[in-house]
Amino acid sequence: PEPVYIPPTARTVALWVVAALGGLAALAAALFGLTRLSRRVREFRMSPVERAMAELQRLLGRNLPARGLYKEFYIELTIVVRRYIERTRGIRAPEQTTQEFLAAAAGHPSFTPEILAQLTAFLESADLVKFAGQEATPAMTDAATANAQAYIRADAQQDQLGIRN
Template identity: 40%
Template sequence: MQRRMRRWTRINDRFLLVLGLLLVWGPPAGAQPEPRVEARVSADSVRIGERFTLTLVATHAADRDVIFPRGDGGSVLFGDLRAIRRGAIRTRRLSAARRVDSVAYEVTTFALDSARVPVFPVRFASGGDTAVVGTSPRMLPVVSVVGPDAEALRTPAALASFPRPAWVWGLLGLLTAALLGGGAYGWWRWRTHDADAADDPDPEHAYEAASARLRRLERRHPSGREAVKAFYVDLTEALRVYLARRVGIEAPEQTTAEVMAALRRRPEVRAETTRRLRAVLEQADLVKFADAQPPPTESRSVLDDAQGVLDALEATRRRDEAQALDDASSSP
């Protein structure tokens, strides 16, 4: 018996000696502590819908890469929490062999009484090996929005009436005026709209398009420099577009003298028609380039002359077309 007791005493002394050496010199070379992960919350309790911060802290070997959960994991990953966004990963060196990585999530919760902070898996990669370590779950108290002394929800009281300030009535007046003005403008645009004729590029309908534009000018009573100039610009544009589409003269890009020269080379156009057209274009040039201000009665007379020129040119074109058809039908 004494021999057995002496043997156990020697084994115990050796164990204590090895344990003491480990405490003095630390673990054997090459041994690495296991990675450690914890979840930290920025508040001891939160309110429903209140934003707070959840931080995952991983302490691990320096040669391992840490992979934190994404911020779009949903309720499967975040449990009772809702992630709003994830911040950047921050790293802090503890020593040459150890470091701490952390990442912060901005979260909220709509749970009642308490919210469950679940286990968050964090992966550690080193070469081709990957280890997964989870955080410890916990319950986070959720403070009720209704105070403890509220026995029941009460019907809200009627809103007190306050007199409206003067600026409110002024704003309503401006809005009313704007609506009336917009309606009047829309009605005027509808009355003056003749898109079927004016926007048709077909040469066969050039006369109808030009006549429609001149009829719209009959409803205008130009007075003032800008209004008169706009009136004559529209008038001459109607004639020049007709000449380009129907007569074959590049009138929109030509001066009045060039248009007259081109018409004189057209023997089918009567000299009287050319003279009347020159008078209309020259009057318009005085308004557009010399700031002439003819009275409304004179502008109406010029508009009548423009319509007369348009009628004469169209009559000539139709006569020539009819003659061409007769010649084609009579030829063998």
């Protein structure tokens, strides 16, 4: 006798489709997870300056000011600077208010009066947008970004020259 072909039932086909879609979803999740993990590993291996600059570029890539999200932009921008300070100076900057941070920085030997003045101006202007409801403009966000980059670069240069205590 010859074998007889029995077509699969709709239930069997549906199970195979669900299994295939589940496999594709698992593969996509694994690739997404590995991509994020490899970025985190790369960032972990970066110097604090490189890492801060990468975080700034990622923030600028999100284009928050163009979407009118000025407050969110300033929050993220100050977080980048505060994380950089935490990585280089050991001050728990992200977990402190601006006033607490400035008080801690004033007692830290590696902060010169010029750096403190620069940080005070930067953080207090950001606080005006974040907490006092000041309306920001694209020019203000550009200036704040330039100030953050200038601070990080100047601090790195100080470090290379051995000026910091």
